[in-house]
Amino acid sequence: MHAMKRTLWLFLLLLLPLGSIAKDITNPVAPHGKDPWVIKKDEQYYYAYSQDDKIWINKSQSLVDAVQYQGAPVWSAQPGTNYAKELWAPELFYLQGSWYIYFAADDGDNVNHRMYVLKSDTADPQGSYSLIGKVAAPANKWAIDGTVLQYKDKLYFIWSGWEGDTNVQQNLYIAQMSDPTTISSKRVLISEPEFEWETHGNPLVNEGPQVLKNPDGNVFIIYSASGSWTDHYALGQLRLTGDDPLNAAAWKKHPEPVFSSTDEVFSPGHASFTTSPDGIENWIVYHTARFKGAGWDRDVNIKPFTWHKDGSPNFGEPLDKGESISAPSGTDALNNDTALMTEWGEAVTPENAWQEYPRPQLQREQWQNLNGSWSYAVVPRHHGQPEQWQGNILVPFAIESPLSGIGRRLGTTDALWYQRTFAVKAVKSHSLLHFEAVDYACKVWLNDQFVGSHQGGNLPFSLDVSEAIMQGDNVLTVRVIDDTDSPDRYQLRGKQTRNNEGIWYTPVSGIWQTVWLEQLNENYIDDVAITANHEGDLHIASRFNQADDNLSISATVSLNGKEIARTRSQQPVFSMKIDDVKPWSPASPTLYDITLQLKHKGKVVDQVKSYTGFRTVGQQKDENGNLQFMLNGKPIFHWGPLDQGWWPDGLLTPPSDAAMVSDIKFLKDAGFNMIRKHKKVENRRYYYHTDRLGMLVWQDHVSGGVDSDGNKSEWPVWHQSSQTYPDRTKGDVEADWPTWAHAQFMLELETMMDTLYNHPSIVVWTAFNERWGQHQTEEVGKFVMEYDPTRYLNIASGGNFFPIGDIADAHHYPEPKFLFDDPIFDGYVKVVGEFGGHGWVVEGHEWAPKRKKMIYGNMPESIEAWRKRYENSINNLGKLKKQGVSAGVYTQTSDVETEVNGILTYDRKVEKMSAKKLRELHQAAGLID
Template sequence: MITVRIQSLVACLILVASATVSRAQDAVIDTWRYTFEAPKDGWQAVGFDDSAWTKGAGGFGTQNTPGARIGTEWKSHHIWIRKTFELKVVPAKPALLIHHDDEAEVFINGKQVAAFQRWTSVYEVVTLEAAAVSALKAGANVLAVHCHQDAGGQFIDVHVIDADNVPKLPRPKRNLETFKSPLITTWGEEVTAENAWTEYPRPQMTRQNWTNLNGHWDYAITSSEVQQTPDQWTGKILVPFCLESKLGGVQRMLDIGESLWYHRTFNASPKADHRTLLNFEAVDYRCAVFVNGQKVGEHQGGNNPFSVDATTVVMHGCNELVVRVEDETEGFQLRGKQVLNPNGIWYTQVSGIWQTVWLEEVASQFIEDLDLATDAAKGTITVRSSLGGNGSAKTLRMIVKDGDCTVGESKGDAAEVSVTVPDAKLWSPASPHLYNLVISLLSADGKVVDEVRSYAGIRTVGKARDAAGHLRMMLNGKPLFHLGPLDQGWWPDGLLTPPSDEAMLFDIKFLKSAGFNMIRKHIKIEPRRYYTHCDQIGIMVWQDQVSGGNNPAWTRLDPNPHDAEWPPAAHEQFMLEFDRMIDSLDSHPSIVLWTPFNEAWGQHLTTSVGEWAIKRDPSRIINIASGGNFWPVADVVDHHEYPHPAFPFDDSRYKDFIQVVGEFGGHGFPTKGHLWADTDAIWGYGNLPQNLDELKHRYQISCEKLADLKSKGIAAGVYTQTTDVETEINGLMTYDRRVIKLPAEELRKFHALVLD
């Protein structure tokens, strides 16, 4: 057996780079069996049964490890791998082609032939000693390896080769199995096909007659070239959870060049003079919808709700519904934190249906959309409606109720109707009062053609200078410092999809009880019920646009900002999805600010986008680029600083903008037994606290510094973040929400340093 310490990097490069001569050689076997759990004794032996181990492509490790070619992600401290390879003859000069980070033990046919210390940064050729060569034989051989990771990067890949004929390793085949973390939330443990997201999905425009289509669907995966519905289905997937999620039941990634197909049946009893709408709250990314073999609609964009009219093809009795999905995840596709190879602050991809699917029957002419606006000074609620279908009705009536008591009523042209509420009770985080609305479409003779229920919170958002001349954010004419967490809305079991409505509500209630008055919803659009909960509980929302595409150089607040170059079609899709987000959410009183860009991710045509946003929604504040490249447009200049908050004040440049610290903190603290993966590749800012007391102390310091910044003109602060997410461990709670690191009552005391 040979024991090897790290060799000269130059020598290794010469060995590998010079071995480009090609002659007949045995095929490189790149498929292994692997386990992260310590196996039974004898795992190195030829006859060991490794059938229960997971099958994956080599090599194994993390993407940022130098020189690594990743076929399968490995994040734990230990990995054991085995493969069988064939030799036509034993090479004249047998060797190992190995890249290891860190220590590795190598066995051939049950015999240990090498042990390696420390790590390498490239593949090395290590000639086997005579005693080790004796373990090889013509025919089938078993290679078994154990690798241990100490710190930093990690990687292992080993091949038996001829040292005089070093093969060129193939590009690793992408491992499409998602990382199977043991984490699951208490709500995820309770999810079944019968109780999966049964709540009404559109709470600001409700009707009684609807059918929930969540539950088990058939699924299949084909080449994207296949356009015909599959004849056979691979298995069941639990909608509305995505293909990659634990709760979906599949845990497989959709590859570029593949299509994901869904299938189910539903019963219908369509009425004459009514229309049947199929509603999808979110499908990532591009989809086509078929009913009874007929295409009824298609959609592109993974984050916005959409509807298709299936009236002409829906039959009495049983109907067949098929959805075909394509999802490349990266490129110019808006995907937020999703990537093909998760690492660091980038997470598992999400493909397919990931929010509720439902069926709705409406009148032949119906209220298709509502846009609610309010004025705190006047006490008015204004509704603007869009009508769908066919009919001559043009009158809209709005009844405003405070509880069961009618406090106002008006009717007029369907395009716009307003009601003035006497002595209106205003919406704020301290008093989140909501008025119930009954909105009816009336025929010329006054009959109700269609009717929906809604609600409104009367409030006005603005900005004004304080006595010192600093711009402050205003709510109902009064200055209000905004303090909230960066909230990404990811879950270990559902990924982008919360395991339940109750789970989603838990996060909001915790943040409210902790003394936050705002949530920055980061690079994700939540189910619409999320924003209703914020409306009801009383917590403001800063809503990010979902990011994607090419990035410019990140110049932050430098005076000469950069923009990325985007093709016109990609920009048009960005703006379309931005507009759809505003359209679906702009009636929620809790949403007070839109953020088109974050940290220069996909930042392009900044001035144009900012000017468009101001015109699109003049009732809210526009934060053009949170922590990104500052262009003098819209309302806010936003700086990110870790770990403690700071701001580069410059009155000459920023005096006409609200100044905020859009991200700070990120104080990491790993909680054993509640980590996404058993790995040292975890993400936090600054050195990790040694204990919870130190974590609390650092949090207090951050709050004290933010209070000082407030006195100098800072109008808001955003702490990173609500929960751990995958390998990020800087949450106030663990990823599975089972451990609250900083209790709400203690956080409230710290926040009083800023807010009081």
């Protein structure tokens, strides 16, 4: 039976929409969208649209992804200008070596609507744009929906406008352009509403002209007719029959609509046209009314089209809502990312998805796992709870991931809603609902009662739902929004970005770690912080949910099942001394079990199990005066990989507990003793495994903000040596974050440190990386050092160094390097926090075979050449170790999306070098103590 369920789940994964295992797509592809415009250039699709006072450009090699996924805002209208209001139907063109955006706007009065043009400041269509000005014929009448015809080396502007100054009728006009920003002739009327199907609504409308050329070069204008607010909006067709587009008689109108409403679909119109990724198929992108009588509430749809024998387009009928069709041809070959499954992902089912206890440092016997199949829907943010659900999603996998069963992205105007029903046999005094991680901001209801909210996408949080829960069936509802890397949000998002390429990866939205429930008595242990050093000193700071003079707590410490110490305290904070302690280290990861019992008037009301490892970090100078890392009074060289913690099937969520363990064990077997956990906070079980297996962890704080040009960048300029910036009190070495954004940054930093404090394997906190969102550096560093003196502080790994903390960290690719002669680093432990990054592609194990790959340096000729490069780099690190470097971090554990510089492939199915061979090389280089 279990095998059948697993087979069924894998079959369902094969039906995911584009962006995952792209076999079929379902319309609408973008609910609540309008006026779609798509242009394809250099194997990339660009989708332009307006939102309030901004124009956005999406980008993807997948047509559906370009329409669905939020891109980048490229321009904002200045308040109080003639173009500050009602930005409509932007269109992106590449003309004469530059990108241009044409759009309609007014000052708040519709009579003043005119066409405007922007020109790109860079070669990047998602970069910044400057307003050139109005695009108008000499008559300068009302104008919208402008587009460009390129014909016989000339440019023509086509738009919808009024003949006079009153809103009686919209016609189509054309004029010649002397350049992409200037109309150089009088306007010529080429179409006005005349047939019955064009005259529904008042005023009469011809609008939305779009140029379409067939394979023989024949020119058509496909336009929209009748009121867009009616159920009769439809597409009409003009055909150029001569060689002069300015000759009105040369444009022949088809007497019937070429694309119109059916009994099920209403108001198809305002289309644009493109081809499939392989160029074989033709596709129309259009909007429809969401339902009969919906007015301007519209959805964006796509479908393929063909050509009639006379060369005109054959659009057929609009697709029914919910109708599935095959993805554009070439999509799978282009970006078949989720065909890349791990062996653990292949075994995932709704019944076995993350069933392990999620909080190893504070365990109770009784708990309820709420992972599994939930209902979901994606709706606009301004809408309330959906009346109908769109399907099932597998929790705890993000909606973008293949294992979620959905595989689509969440836009910045979208809200993701979840719901599930669960049964409770009995209700105690306190019911705690735990979310291990939800990205990014969420609200929660239980049985239609609002029970709380949370902001921050990387860490656990809990809600007391005692007032809402009941015996029997309960309905849990969650709403999530996620801005990822949107400007001015300062969201801590690590390596997530909507334009995922290079070292930046797919966004992760929604629930992405375990959801669970605890039933507790009136008094219970809320939290515990455990500090233990290698001399046997044990300090336990427990926290009770409420103060009560009748409470006492007892602690029992055991090793390998044998009790070795016990104490009882009337206070939640107390200390113990353990004799003949066995210190924790990578070579000997000894863990002591701790059982805590809370008693009320002598009666046990709560019991939790925890553990600790006795270890002490420190530093001292070697014989050459270089500071080195110490562990339990002995020098230790920290040697490990940069570990992103990404998976092709689960993204930030590992497919299973066993998958995480496999990575750690491989690295341990390879002779590494440390892992730098990069820009991600793993689930708490990960650190339990590094504790028990014996791997030091450098834990990064998750970075935030975006890098942009100008004076308001949320990232500062990158400087790496003192000669570049001798004065840290001035200049551009730090970004200027607003107070509210810094407060959220600090809240998440403190919460991360609290959540992970008890794990002995974590020995370094890294506040910033390569100046990503670096701000108020010394304030942040001072807080970390005072808040947790039991660990090292790496203030800015490879970033803008400030004289605070314990570590001076240099990044250098591909070969390791450190500036020993730079006095700024005196008095700090010297490390190479990133190097290597040598790339090699293993055919059949690529995330997106046709996408550009990211490595450091050039691609080697063979796997043997790759292995030689790796060996050379670690030998160079061995030389730096002799000079005084105390740690090295090689990039990286596995390939991640288009980054192919991993020791393992992204699916973890191929070791580019065996653990045995790696250990031999590390030993020979002198990296293993």
